[in-house]
Amino acid sequence: GQQLNQSPQSMFIQEGEDVSMNCTSSSIFNTWLWYKQDPGEGPVLLIALYKAGELTSNGRLTAQFGITRKDSFLNISASIPSDVGIYFCAGMNYGGSQGNLIFGKGTKLSVKP
């Protein structure tokens, strides 16, 4: 079945730095979603992308739907401490298997010691 490769698995951030993470797939998706999960909570939707090539921003977050429909990236500019958490990408094909929603394994953001 479809699988998503999300990288990096983890990264340390220093306040003010820009952060980038991405997801790739062996097959195409019609929609890409990016979620953030804080400890003890469910994932919260950050950005949804519906069209190949689409570039969408939500505050300091910017995400793009790759032109090949097989990849997406998320950038966080000028990171702040509350950005720490786990970020998940998800690809969706309406009517596909697994109820059409496939998640990456997550990128864990931590503060640099």
Add this chain to the structure above:
Amino acid sequence: GAGVSQSPSNKVTEKGKDVELRCDPISGHTALYWYRQSLGQGLEFLIYFQGNSAPDKSGLPSDRFSAERTGGSVSTLTIQRTQQEDSAVYLCASSLTGGNGYTFGSGTRLTVV
């Protein structure tokens, strides 16, 4: 309600006992997912309900797991004869049509002792 509600938030059970986890989706949402998340891991798909269609049960790990959705609203995930490896956070998510981003509940943390 305003969001996806899951109960209980925490459940400790003895090995071999049955447990029921409940999910109240957002009113009017036709699509509902159950996921399992082990400590520090990604989201493992369990089951997907979409309207009146037959559910996609392809993610259920064994026949000890079952789920139902009554009246197209509330869903219950049942785990029979619980094992220690069932310990995880069980997350529920719902969506208006299945073609949009999903809203997650805060999860039920299940501990089997």
